[in-house]
Amino acid sequence: MSSVACIFCRIIKGEIPSIKLFESEKTLAFLDINPLSKGHSLIIPKYHGKHITDIPDDHLLEVLSVTKRIARAVGAENFNVLQNNGRIAHQMVDHVHFHMIPKPNEEEGLG
Ligand code: 5GP
Ligand code: ZN
Numbered sequence: 216m217s218s219v220a221c222i223f224c225r226i227i228k229g230e231i232p233s234i235k236l237f238e239s240e241k242t243l244a245f246l247d248i249n250p251l252s253k254g255h256s257l258i259i260p261k262y263h264g265k266h267i268t269d270i271p272d273d274h275l276l277e278v279l280s281v282t283k284r285i286a287r288a289v290g291a292e293n294f295n296v297l298q299n300n301g302r303i304a305h306q307m308v309d310h311v312h313f314h315m316i317p318k319p320n321e322e323e324g325l326g
Contacts (some may be wrong), residue, residue: 225308
């Protein structure tokens with residue numbers, strides 16, 4: 216299930232370029248185009264759905280598992296996992312995504 220107009224579905228299909236970190240049958244992880252810190256990643260189910268409540272459990276569970284692996288892979292010791300649902304809750308892209316946002320030490324900058 217994908218949506219032709221959805222930018223994240225287009226990233227999945229390779230129609231829009233991205234820096235991919237992980238890909239499986241159900242899940243894609245790539246770097247955020249406008250990172251809040253170095254390593255800011257987006258982890259998405261390939262299944263198109265707007266809200267977390269639209270995503271089947273097996274897809275959602277793999278996204279969470281990949282989020283964990285991406286945090287480890289980028290060496291994030293301190294980080295936030297963020298997932299927005301709906302405009303009022305700051306969701307701008309209507310395809311479920313988890314942000315993994317490393318929180319660097321002050322000396323590392325970009326904090
Ligand atoms: P939201 O506010 O919906 O939770 O976050 C959407 C995120 O998607 C933002 O952090 C934004 O920078 C990122 N984003 C939007 N368009 C693109 C894109 O075309 N490529 C990539 N890599 N990230 C995008
Ligand atoms: Zn989509």
